[in-house]
Amino acid sequence: MTVDPKGVLTGHHYLDGDHACCEGALAAGCRFAAGYPITPSTEVVERISARFPMIGGVFIQMEDELASSIAVLGAAWAGKKSMTVTSGPGFSLMMEHIGLAAMTETPVVFVNVQRGGPSTGLPTLPGQADMMQARWGSHGDYEIIALCPNSPQECFDLTIEAFNLSEKYRVPVMFMMDECVGHMTERVIIPKPEELHVVDRKFTSRPPGEYLPYKVYDGWVPEMVKAGDGYRFHITGLTHNEVGYPAMNWQAQEKLVRRLIDKIRKNADEIAMYEEADTEDADVVVLSYGITSRVAMRGVEMARAQGAKVGTLRLIVVWPMPETKIREIAGKVKAIVVPEMNYGQVALEVERLAGGRTQTVLVPHGGGTVHDPEAIARAILEVSR
Amino acid sequence: MATVELKFGGFGGQGVILAGIIIGKAASLYDNKDATLTQAFGPEARGSACSAQVIVSDDRILYPYVSSPDVLVAMSQDAFTRFSPEVKDDAILVVESELVDTSGVDPAKRVYGIPATRIAEELGRKMVLNIVMVGFFTAVTGVVDREAVRRSVRDSVPPSTINLNLKAFDKGYEYGRKVLAEA
Structure with missing residues (x-):
């Protein structure tokens, strides 16, 4: 570093x-x-x-x-x-x-x-x-x-x-x-x-001739080289083998694409970044991200003033979703309220993860300005009754 | 002070946004407060309406927009006409007195006026009218500490214009003190 x-x-x-x-x-x-x-x-x-x-x-x-x-x-x-x-x-x-x-x-x-x-x-x-x-x-x-x-x-x-x-x-x-x-x-x-914490690129220490650009020597990803440093390598959008050359068969596809998926999905909990507050004894959890997470806090405060027990989960990394955390919350609250400046995107993933164990309530907004915090408060109060 | 909502309005080219930035920077870097500035982005250009909103608070600011200003700083009639209906009942109105007619204003509101453009011209450059307004605002509202704003002016303007801008700030501030004393 x-x-x-x-x-x-x-x-x-x-x-x-x-x-x-x-x-x-x-x-x-x-x-x-x-x-x-x-x-x-x-x-x-x-x-x-x-x-x-x-x-x-x-x-x-x-x-x-x-x-x-x-x-x-x-x-x-x-x-x-x-x-x-x-x-x-x-x-x-x-x-x-x-x-x-x-x-x-x-x-x-x-x-x-x-x-x-x-x-x-x-x-x-x-x-x-x-x-x-x-x-x-x-x-x-x-x-x-x-x-x-x-x-x-x-x-x-x-x-x-x-x-x-x-x-x-x-x-x-x-x-x-x-x-x-x-x-x-x-x-x-x-x-x-x-x-500052800065991660450097993992460049290979192997000599040219021994290096394979798409072979995973260690962990989840291959090592990189710099163009012009004397290594031969080939990059293609076609499905490729460890040498980096096109390999047009299902075995190469399975090996490569599965790893592209798994390197993120299997590390989702490690990649996850979120802020969780007051979820311990909450009836309702408000899940939000980006600017909406700040606007939602005002709605949460309004709902609390009327007696609602509300927790918050703010996603910092939205993709991949912190699936373990969302499933855990879904198992213990009456509802997860999701305000977002669209007509239902992240809320759909939350609903999938909740898997029917709790209701997911979208508070949509088409954009152009941020949510009215009262709309978020109303949604919270409605489900916490 | 818990939270104070400010709105700065005028026409493009008057330095309205910079005035807001100077106050926000003064509060958040030099006066132990938090300050969030947002600006109305439209297809705006020189001569058309433009505004900056600043929330100054002792606490962390969550909701980013100003809903009902405690202080409106209006540098044009258009801005005053557009934004004065939004202000709180006991709001302070700070205006460029030769550009804004405040005759119809509810007497419950405190109105402070300064001929900022003329003062700027007397200083030799009309451009510094926004800094005259900033000085005046600082004196009549007391929202942000004077030294904090002065320091913010110093590091927000081109180095070759620091002295002129500080002079503009001081002129506006003194004028504000005088207006307060007379009120």
């Missing part, structure tokens, strides 16, 4: 979430970014374009989101930590390369500052309706990791975590902000370089 102090803007700052995300990427060691600016994520790339060249990084404004999303994969294979930044319409264009990143096990971070959709929707206003797209948007069966920050401070902290997870599991990580968090300005404390 080595942190390049050049990228760490240690100190107390008053930053918006977009700018904090850029600083998190720099602190994590990201030195390549490509993007096609789009509201409400523009401020991320604006700051990247000013900051990266000053500390030896590279930013390229590409011709579109397809090009941006493939450029970051190329940079990863050249040995850099890399990231692209977008919002809904651009995220749709990037789906193809999210699948390619999953298949080729390329560590890379995709930032999506969510706005109201579908299509061009509400460019300047918040939404959380890309959550299922982040999970399933590319074709084929694969797993990704997705994180949802709820403050500018977390836009800094969790961008580092996004890079750490992408390196550890060699997986594309979706950093799912929203317009409200992205454009919200608050205090952001950036620690000293030596206080």
Whole structure:
């Protein structure tokens, strides 16, 4: 673990979430970014374009989101930590390369500052309706990791975590902000370089000739090399064998794709990050993520003032879901209330995990602003009667 | 003070957002408070309406938006007309007195006016009118400590303009003290 102090803007700052995300990427060691600016994520790339060249990084404004999303994969294979930044319409264009990143096990971070959709929707206003797209948007069966920050401070902290997870599991990580968090300005404390936890890429120590790019020597993922370091390797979106060459048969498919799935699913409890409070003797638990988790707290306080016994579970890592934890909660409460800025996405997964042991109550909101906390309070009170 | 909700409104180009950022930064970095700033993002450009909302609190701020301002700082008639109906009954209204007509305002509300644009012009640059307003706001509301705001002004403006901006801040602050003394 080595942190390049050049990228760490240690100190107390008053930053918006977009700018904090850029600083998190720099602190994590990201030195390549490509993007096609789009509201409400523009401020991320604006700051990247000013900051990266000053500390030896590279930013390229590409011709579109397809090009941006493939450029970051190329940079990863050249040995850099890399990231692209977008919002809904651009995220749709990037789906193809999210699948390619999953298949080729390329560590890379995709930032999506969510706005109201579908299509061009509400460019300047918040939404959380890309959550299922982040999970399933590319074709084929694969797993990704997705994180949802709820403050500018977390836009800094969790961008580092996004890079750490992408390196550890060699997986594309979706950093799912929203317009409200992205454009919200608050205090952001950036620690000293030596206080940061940064995961480095696992490069091979094997000599060329002995190294196989898709052989798992240890743990869940293969070791990487840098293009130009004298190793022969081959990367393809086709189903491949340990050498990295196409292998068009069911055995190779089973071996490869099962591992792509298992490396995340079987480590879901270890990847899980959540905040749990007051669930011990709760009748109702409010499960939320991103900005909605802050809005929900006001609803929770209103319901408590009327006597409801409410606990909270805030997902920080949304994909994969903390299945063990949700099942445990489902076994002991009357209902799980899920407010989200869409018409039912994460709530559907919660319902599946609850498995009929408790009711799951969605509090939908189409986006454009955050929930009215009273709507959340009403839902809590209704089910706690 | 538990929680105070502030709204800054004016037209694009007046430095409305920067005024909000300076107050939020002063509270959260130099005055032991928390401050959350959100801004109305629309297809806004120079000359059209624009606003910043700042919540200042001794506690952790959860809900991010201002619902009913305790203080409205209006630098244009349009902003005043749009936002004054939202304020609390006992709100403080801080206005650019030569740009905003407050004659119809409910007498329960405290109204403080300053000719910030003219003062800025007298200082040599109309651009610093927002900093004059920030100084005036600091004096008449007492929401954030004076030294904290001064320090925030210093590290929020281009280095070559620090002295001018501090002068603008002091002018606004002194004017506010005078208005308070007369009230």
